Amino acid sequence: MSRRVVVTGVGLVSSLGVGTSETWDALCAGKSGIAPITRFDASAYTVRIAGEVRDFDPLVFVAKKDVKKMDVFIQYAIAAAEFARADAGLEVTPEMASRVGVFLASGIGGFSTIEREHRALLNGGPRKISPFFIPASIINLAAGQVSIRLGAKGPNSATCTACSASAHAVGDAFEAIRRGAADVMVAGGSEAAITPLGVGGFAAMRALSTRNDEPTRACRPFDRDRDGFIIGEGAGVIILEEHDWAVRRGAPVYAELVGYGMSADAFHVTAPAEDGNGAQRVMRAAIDQAGITPDQVDYINAHGTSTPFNDRIETLAIKRCFGDHAHKLAISSTKSMSGHTLGAAGGIEAGIAALTVREQVIAPTVNLENPDPDCDLDYTPHVLRQGPIRTAMSNSFGFGGHNASLIFKEFRE
Numbered sequence: 001m002s003r004r005v006v007v008t009g010v011g012l013v014s015s016l017g018v019g020t021s022e023t024w025d026a027l028c029a030g031k032s033g034i035a036p037i038t039r040f041d042a043s044a045y046t047v048r049i050a051g052e053v054r055d056f057d058p059l060v061f062v063a064k065k066d067v068k069k070m071d072v073f074i075q076y077a078i079a080a081a082e083f084a085r086a087d088a089g090l091e092v093t094p095e096m097a098s099r100v101g102v103f104l105a106s107g108i109g110g111f112s113t114i115e116r117e118h119r120a121l122l123n124g125g126p127r128k129i130s131p132f133f134i135p136a137s138i139i140n141l142a143a144g145q146v147s148i149r150l151g152a153k154g155p156n157s158a159t160c161t162a163c164s165a166s167a168h169a170v171g172d173a174f175e176a177i178r179r180g181a182a183d184v185m186v187a188g189g190s191e192a193a194i195t196p197l198g199v200g201g202f203a204a205m206r207a208l209s210t211r212n213d214e215p216t217r218a219c220r221p222f223d224r225d226r227d228g229f230i231i232g233e234g235a236g237v238i239i240l241e242e243h244d245w246a247v248r249r250g251a252p253v254y255a256e257l258v259g260y261g262m263s264a265d266a267f268h269v270t271a272p273a274e275d276g277n278g279a280q281r282v283m284r285a286a287i288d289q290a291g292i293t294p295d296q297v298d299y300i301n302a303h304g305t306s307t308p309f310n311d312r313i314e315t316l317a318i319k320r321c322f323g324d325h326a327h328k329l330a331i332s333s334t335k336s337m338s339g340h341t342l343g344a345a346g347g348i349e350a351g352i353a354a355l356t357v358r359e360q361v362i363a364p365t366v367n368l369e370n371p372d373p374d375c376d377l378d379y380t381p382h383v384l385r386q387g388p389i390r391t392a393m394s395n396s397f398g399f400g401g402h403n404a405s406l407i408f409k410e411f412r413e
Contacts, residue, residue: 005177005258006411009088009239009408010351011080011188014338015232023338023348024355027363028384032216032337040196047203049215050194051232051339069132070145071110073235074345077142077190078149084186085150088239088251092151092184095143097286101154101182102147103173104237105165105189107343107398110137112195114380119148120290137354142190158275160249160343162396162398164301165189166236167346171260171404183245185255188347190235194243209306220367221304221333222311229305232339236348255357255392255408256334259290265401271309272397279303282403283321283393290407292391295325296331297407299362301349301394302379304333305340312374314395330389332365332380346404353394353408360387 007309012019015025015033026033033051042048058067058075067075077222081104092100113136120128129176135141147156154177159169164187173185192201202208209228219230241251249292263285265278274278287294303314311333319326334352335341341348356362361384389411397403 002178003180004243004256005174005240006246006256007241007254007354007408008236008241008246009084009090010254010354011087012239012348012351013053013076013080014234014348015053016332016338016347017409018056020087020165027334027337027352028169030364030366030383032366034175034215034218036215037194039194042199047199047200047219048212049108049230050199051230052194053234059173069136070141071136072192073106073110073190074142074145076192076235077104077146080188080190080237081146081186084237084239090184090239095289097151097153099154099177099183100150100152101156101173102143102152102186103157103159103169104143104146105169105343106139106142106158106160106191107162107256107311108191108193108198109139111193111198113137115195115197125147150186150331152186162400163342163345164396164398164402164404165343165346167350167394167396167404167406168262170238170347170350171262171406174257174260177240177242179317183242185240186237187236187240188237188350189344191342191344192233193342194231194233199231203394207307217367219306219335219336221306221365222372222379223368224370224372226308226311229279229307232341232346234341236345236351238351238354241268241273252413254354256411257406258409259286259407261285261289261405263403265403267401272313274313276320278401278403279314279317279322279397283317283395284403286393286405286407294322297329297391297393298389299356299392300329300331301353301392302331302333303395303397304335306335310397312372315375315377326377328383329378330362330380331377332362334363336366349394350406353392356389356392357408357410358390361385362389
């Protein structure tokens with residue numbers, strides 16, 4: 001069995017805005033969400049900027065009594081899932097509940113809760129640890145809480161593959177519908193790791209940009225002067241539905257999800273394979289599953305983290321995968337504006353890819369002022385571009401060599 005799968009709803013929470021339209025409008029305007037860190041006193045840190053979600057009120061989405069029972073990453077996931085559900089006009093009834101599933105990912109989970117409860121332990125002993133600590137912080141509770149709220153009783157899982165986690169969640173949800181295990185899947189991921197330990201850990205690795213004096217210009221994928229990624233936070237959730245199911249209920253359709261690739265670099269715990277082989281193979285796998293040729297891809301939402309290694313090696317992989325067509329593709333890194341949301345990135349960018357196909361415009365790569373000679377493709381610099389975009393790819397690559405690629409096509413009956 002192999003069934004068609006369409007995207008019927010998109011929910012986004014990011015440093016660019018709380019809501020899908022807020023995030024999308026900011027991306028199209030080339031607006032950056034990077035600013036000085038306000039969550040904690042970062043004055044002693046080498047890195048003092050991040051892509052924080054601002055003006056988020058959990059009480060809009062979660063009852064007051066439940067807020068303390070869940071980490072911020074779970075709150076973001078609930079919000080993004082609600083935006084996506086409302087966008088799709090989806091109501092889960094008891095009759096359909098067992099055919100609706102939830103696959104939501106995170107790379108790190110409840111860092112802020114873990115840090116808070118560790119302080120409670122050190123300051124007051126084990127009796128001061130909250131009884132809500134474990135269910136508030138573990139990664140699978142984003143999927144668990146969303147399924148409880150929706151009444152979704154179908155397949156339920158949580159992926160943890162670093163920065164490719166929510167792309168894998170979307171791809172695995174796609175496969176669940178294709179093989180008949182579900183008719184509707186709520187898929188994506190969430191992250192909230194802008195904490196003292198989260199920022200400190202990535203800073204200790206020298207993975208983050210230290211361009212603290214110019215936050216909005218700090219994230220510069222494919223630029224010669226890039227010096228690391230900007231840690232971001234948020235959530236991206238999309239609603240996937242089996243084609244006939246969606247048509248019967250008159251659901252709006254953004255795009256059709258047609259390809260999903262997975263691969264491993266098997267090279268290094270943090271660095272991508274130097275020849276780009278893992279990224280090349282994952283893009284090729286998605287293309288092959290989609291039943292298209294490389295020259296039919298119009299746009300790539302790149303992983304594009306603004307790190308010296310990633311951007312150069314992703315460019316090399318694109319050239320090796322697409323050949324001459326690589327120079328005709330439009331590519332952009334929306335992380336240049338949102339920051340890198342780690343385990344949420346693939347879900348957010350899957351939503352952006354679906355929006356790109358529906359709206360027929362490409363959000364730009366900002367801050368690309370001095371192109372790296374090794375990054376010589378068309379990265380849609382500075383301003384948005386009109387289509388046509390019939391086929392869009394979204395790439396996600398994670399620590400450990402985990403790679404995922406998704407392909408969305410313009411929907412046609």
